[in-house]
Amino acid sequence: MLRLTPLLFLVLAACGGNEARFLVDSAAPATVGQIGVRLGTLEVRDVSLPAYAEESQILIEDDTGALQPIKNAVWADDPVRSMTLSLADTIDRQSNATAAAEPWPLESDPHAAVHVRVSEMVARADGNFHLTGQFAISSYDRIVRERIERFDITVPLADTSPGRIADATGAATNRLAVEIMQSLSR
Template identity: 30%
Template sequence: MRRFLAALACLVLAACAAAPGPYLYLLDAPAPSGAGAGGAQSVGLREIGLPLYARRVQIAAQDQSGAITADDQHRWAEEPPRAATRLVARSLAALREGAVYADPWPQGAAPDFIVTTEVDRFLGALGGEVTLEGQLTVARAGERASAVTGPFTISVSTEGENHAALAAAYGAALAELARRIEAALESY
């Protein structure tokens, strides 16, 4: 009986050692060009509101039937709302002269503008495209009555049929969102 249990334990350990993953992906994008071309006033970026399926650690993908799948073997390396907010803040900072603070901003920081982003759809398909849709609100700090809200829709094609390409497209969509925020700030 002991031999049987020892053999069974060895088989279980061998099976676990042979199983791949999980694979972790960063939500990232190259910094946009045109650094420092935007305004000199500071911006506070509230944490981006994502739908439930996009907040999960498993990377969401839509299959051909329209179902949203979340594969345990392909995960974000960090919490998606926080990672998305930091990526947009970093991309926006590359487009502006003024400081950009991701929520929660540092102690003592007093941004001139507050940007709130609520995402209704942030979904992609392997070998297809990523769609990022929602509402963007820009307001001067402390002046809610001056807030301007408008919709946005961004589509980015994936450059492959794997999760790495899908993760890159998610990042590219967020970098484009930073460009849209900069345009909204300039037209405010």
């Protein structure tokens, strides 16, 4: 039987933390009805995030340009998983395509896949949340034209609280989903 000394118990208890966990708000994008895309099924590949955005801590840029963690505030889910699932869910709900995150859950292969590579995902000192990078559409059977497109999304922050950063992250992710759907509609 393992016995914990009082000092070890205090160290382990301190590791538990009392940080607040924040969900990324996945409110529906500002579109009316569904966006018609030119395919029936779409796989959303795991989103590639910068190392600082993959961490559980919620970060904000300070006046010097350094990214600082917000005290006692962490993401409720893994950021890569959360963003990937949010994109897939939004595309599935807001388009005529069936969309799912990888690994593809159906026996038949998807008509296309979207690969998102984020180069910047940060709450800036200027009072805005920035999401930039590129997405690529791949289609092995050439159901749709393959392409790579850049995105540059800015969402104003109401304030720099972790809840507002989570809201802005969700809004930016939804805008990205709309850009992907609009690309697939051409």
